[in-house]
Amino acid sequence: MRAASKRNQRREINKIVGVYALFGSAWIYLSGYALIWLVSDRHIAEQIEVYKGLMFIMVTSALLYQLISRFAGRLAESVDRLEQSEARFQAIYHNVNDALFIHDATTGQLVDVNRTMCEMYGYTPEEARDLTVEELSLGEPPYTEADARHLLQQAAAGPPMTVRWRSKKKDGSLFWSEINLRRADIGGNDRIIVMVRDITARHEIEEALQQNEEILKVLMEEMPAGVGWADESGRIQYLNSYVSDWLGYVSDDHPTLEQLMERALPDPTYRDRVLAVWHDELAKTLESGVPVTPQEAKISCVDGSSKHIILNTRLVHHRILFTLTDITKWEAMQRELLKAQKLESLGVLAGGIAHDFNNILTGILGNLSFAELLLDPDHPAQGPVKNAEKASQRAAELAHQLLTFSKGGQPIKKVVPLGRLLQEALSLSLHGTKVQTRLELQDGLHAIEADEGQMNQAFSNVIINACQAMPGGGVLTVIAQNAPLPAGNDLGLAPGDYVKISFIDQGCGIPYEDQKLIFDPYYSTKPGGSGLGLASVHSIVIKHGGRVEVASKPGAGTTLTFYLPSVGEVVPEEEAPQPERPGKPGEGTVLVMDDEEAIRTLTRDMLQYLGYQVVTCADGEEAVRLYREAAQAGKPFAVAIMDLTIPAGMGGKEAAQQILAFDPAARLIVSSGYSNDPVMAEHADYGFCAAVIKPYRCDELQQALERVLSKP
Template sequence: MRAASKKRQRREINKIVGVYALFGSAWIYLSGYALIWLVSDREVAEQIEVYKGLMFIMVTSALLYQLISRFAGRLAESVDRLEESEARFQAIYHNVNDALFIHDAATGQLVDVNRTMCEMFGYTPEEVRGLSVGELSLGEPPYAEADARLLLQQAAGPPRTVRWRSRKKDGSLFWSEVSLRRADIGGSDRVIVLVRDITARHEMEEALQQNEEILKVLMEEMPAGVGWADESGRVQYINSYVSDWLGYVSEDHPTLEELMERALPDRAYREQVLGCWREEIANTLRSGVPVTPQEAKISCADGSSKHIILNTRLVHHRILFTLTDITKWEAMQRELLKAQKLESLGVLAGGIAHDFNNILTGILGNLSFAELLLDPDHPARGAVQNAEKASQRAAELAHQLLTFSKGGQPIKKVVPLERLLQESLNLALHGTKVQTRLNLQAGLHAIEADEGQMNQAFNNVIINACQAMPGGGVLTVAAENAPLQAGNDLGLPPGDYVKVSFIDQGCGIPYDDQKLVFDPYYSTKPGGSGLGLASVHSIVIKHGGRVEVSSPPGTGTTLTFYLPSAGQAVPEEAPPQPEVPGKPGEGSVLVMDDEEAIRTLTRDMLQYLGYQVVTCVNGEEAVRLYREAVQAGKPFAVAIMDLTIPAGMGGKEAAQQILALDPTARLIVSSGYSNDPVMAQHNDYGFCAAVVKPYRCDELQQALERVLSRP
């Protein structure tokens, strides 16, 4: 700007000099010739020359005055404009919101700053002159003096903008944005540095970054699959749940169509789901109503299937989708409903089985008694035996019903699992075409179980497997130790378990039927029904375990047990030695039962065996009769007492009172609840033996022989 002003001044001066030279030359030349032509007298010519010189001085003075006055006016006008421009520049320079530094490009020394810099950094203009770039920075790499000087040296290239940690006079630090540009100022090579305080913006960016990190962590930790896609359908983000389910990695960005194709490989099913989904999205775009959640079954990369709820939201030109896995919840709901069904059935089954066993006791007992009274060649003996076998099958049904009742709680003890499996396989597969393949882990733990109930559960599963392979096949039984951690997928408490799998080669079970196989009286066989797998489910649940079914159609069925482990393997027990029955002693027997038919039957059988019999209805009467017998010096040899008496004292309470009268009393407990703890552990309650209803005459005789043969 200054060079342009000097150039304009030189141009004006040259113009004045040129005009003056031109006018002077023209005056001298023209006036000289005119004088020669017009005046011939020399004296007159000399006088005119004097006046002509005076005239030249006056005219040229006036001309110079005019030219110089115009030049001076223009010069003053330029000075005014320059002063106004300078004032405007200073006003802008000192009042911008950003701090301005002017550095010497060669040395990096601070040449000038604006007023904003003084206000921003807290220095006075006098203090600024002695500052170095290091004193205005954090002072530590990458914001040290050496780093700042390097930036000043690199300013020779294109303009740069960096984020810097600046320091004020009071030592406080703030984040700044520094822009550097090299420029020629007054012929000097300078670096102009603009510093903008971005503390608020930096805090907002940090808050935004933290929110994004929190959102990302939240998305990753959500117990659901989350993702979103842009308007073109390109998936921009999916969390780890979706990645793990469908086998993607974080760098993958499939389209929604590709994602759905992998999740729903069956084309017809995929078109059905996607058709409803697209229709819902189109309806949302038209009317603004939220997209209705949809259910779908997706196929995972590991081969498993998940039942999910697909929720969709349209947010800022994005399609946000959430896949909520309800597979476990659905299974839990099924288990809860199943437990409620079984509990309701158990209440009914317990009452029915108890009454049924009492009735069967009268039937089976009388049939066995009649068999004793008949001659071996009597024509009715075969019919009696057939009726007795039918009654035994009815008793087995009652025993299954008891599995569901509250009286069917297992009496657990440590049982070797390998022996249980071998016994069940030998019994259930006898006479079938099915072969067995056993895969048992070395050091397989024993289980805590009711041996009878667990045998029943295994037998039911093996029988089902045989029925699924009528033409023969291989039943694979695998068992291994399976410790479970807290929060496992099975919903079981953490601890040691044993996993037992029964794998057949049958035709499999349709998916919809798999949810019903544990329901009472449900069967996949045409015309079939029963309590088989329902009993299995009830037994395993009461043992604190879990049973699951897996059956891809056409590839066989796998039933898997998870049973609480005893924590170690146990050696096989020696088989019990058969008891040698002794001769029944003589004496009287007290029989307590609320059923008249059972009292009459038991009395007749005992009298047939040679005993004297006294009967009563409840525990109160039994205690009274026993007390009277003791006082008379003729105590009963044996007392047979029913465990459960409705609206009266049962055998357990009566036994305590009788033992208080006579600690040597021989007591036998009788009940239709074969799995009642008192029946299983009768010695702990003061009884010498237990007979399960319905009982036969020979079973009652054996119980009496064992009791009376003891000291």
């Protein structure tokens, strides 16, 4: 600006001198020639010459006055404009929101600061000009004086630059600042203008946003669902680890939505059907703004498994946000819950039916076994009686299967070597069939704690099903091995030691739609099938704290896998019990309590045949009265056999408590058709010496009495 002002001044001065020289030259030249032409007298000419000089001085003085006045006015206007410009500059310089530092570009020395700098840092202008960069900075790398001087050198040699700096105020407090460095020529001097902006609030917001982004990322990674989003072009911008693990992507992969769907839904027909519905829903959302309806689909994972998912989609800020919720386990749990509810409902009905049925069977089977004892071995009726007894035993087994579902029924557990159980089940169930067996037992196979009868029934049902699936013969492979399960396993079982038993057949397989139903009661794909076989298997395994799984493909065989809790160690085989010798004739009086008259009569006849005296009654109140009266008369009962359940009356459990209250040494035997009742499973805990399960035979009743009477 000063250079332009100087040029204007020189131009004005040159103009004044030029006008004066031109006027003077024209005056002298023209007035001299005019005097020669007009005056010939020399004396007059000299006098005119004097007046002409005076006139020249007056005219040129007036001309100079006008020119100099004009020049002075313009000069005053320029100075005024310059002062106004300087005032505006100072107002801007000192009132901007950013602190300004002016450094010498060569030495880096601080030359000037604005008033905002003083307010921002807390220094006076005089103090500020003597400050070093070190005093205005954190003083630790990368915010030291050396780092600052390096930045000044870069700005002096190159284009403008912006950096983030940790600044320090006079009171020692620190704040984040954004520094812009620019080279400039000020008054012919090479300077560096440094503009400092306090960005503490912005930095805190950025840090909060970064923390929120990290929290959101962690949340997305920890969510028990697949999450991702794509831009408007369909390019995937983010996939969490669930989707990546399911579909085999890594963090650097950014597929398109189309590529992701091709991998997740490899079947073109199924994929087109799913995507058609999805695109229609997206179009409705874009048109009317209604939320996208969740959609179910089955995706294929990179490990070969499939997952049933719920696809939820949202359109947010020109992005397509989608979540894939895996409901595979939830569906399995729902199926198990529904199955348990069905079994519970069935159990209420089955328990009542089986109890009454067992009472009837007790009369039939007991009388048949009693008749067998009364007949001579060579009597022609022995064959029909034995056949009827076998048929009754088969009916009893059916009742036992029904009782497997009864509500509250608990298995009578004991430690059993698993290998022996499997060998017995295979030997009995495969006898007379064309099926070969291959039994593979792991060395050191752990024993299980189970109801031997129930578990044998479960294994036999599976083996029989496998045989029926291979009518032309084949190989049934049974593999048993230890299988400890960690916490959070996919089976939903408690962590601990388990054994895994797999039954692998070479049969026709099970269609996928039937696999979900094979454990349902009364569901059967076989003509004439009862549908209780695998339902019993499922109920038995669940009551033992285990799980049974099915895997099958049509035409490729079926694998049924048991997971059963183990005792965590190998248990040696027990020696086979020696057959009991026939007991001597019974002695003493036996009290029989049962609500069924036919059973009371049968039991009385059998006991009398065995040599006992018998007293019968119909309910617990009468049994307690008779027992008390006999004890008071000095003729106590040797044994009391009491039915566990008496409809609308006192049962054996309550009656036993009252009898033991006044005779702790009473010998009590509990009898019931509910073979899985907790009292039958743990009869000793309720004061009974033995338990007899209906329907019972004469020899079973005799053995129970002998065991009880032989104890002190």
